Amino acid sequence: MEANVRWESGLTFQVDQEGHRYYIDVPTEAGAPTRGPRPKGLLLAGLGGCTAIDVVSILEKMRVKLDGLEVxxxxxxxxxHPKIFTGIRVRYVFRGRDLPMDKLERAVRLSEETYCGVSAMLRPTVPISSEIVVENPRD
Structure with missing residues (x-):
């Protein structure tokens, strides 16, 4: 796994990673539009994506049918400085009918404690808390 980060101009950088191209930067003081997210925001997105992939995969194996998941x-x-994270909150919002809470909790726990590599890298340096919310679809 690797990423190539190339300076464009100002504080904007082009990233080439695994066949994808995107930009990272920071907001300017003049309020000019940015071309991409901030680096620490990508770290949060990485954590969310990592655990979401795990949870959906685990629930599929448990034969739990979701209508949706938002992390x-x-x-x-x-x-x-350095402006490190002092706490991270992960909120799992499951959508579906008659979702078994015990299986949702188990899938989240397995992701957080066993499978999610991003969580495993962050947890020794910053507290991570989580919450599970279930939303039933409208009739």
């Missing part, structure tokens, strides 16, 4: 990841960071 909302947010973080607090300290004010002084």
């Amino acid at each position: 909302q990841v947010s973080a607090e960071a300290r004010e002084e």
Whole structure:
């Protein structure tokens, strides 16, 4: 696994990774539009994507049918440099009818404790909390 990060201009960088091209940058003081997310935001997206993939895969093996899953990841960071995360919250929003809470909890726990490599890398340095929400579809 690798990523190539090339400086474009200002604080904008082009990333080539696994056949995909995207940009990372930071908001400018002048408020000019940005071309991509911030690096730490990508870290949160990586955590959300990693655990979402695990959870859906585990629930498929458990024969749990979902109508949807949204993983909302947010973080607090300290004010002084380096502005590291001081806490990360992961909110799993499951959508579907008659979803078995015990299986949802087991899938999340397996992802967080066993399978998600991003979580395993972050957990020793920052507390990660999680919450499970179930939304039933409208009739």
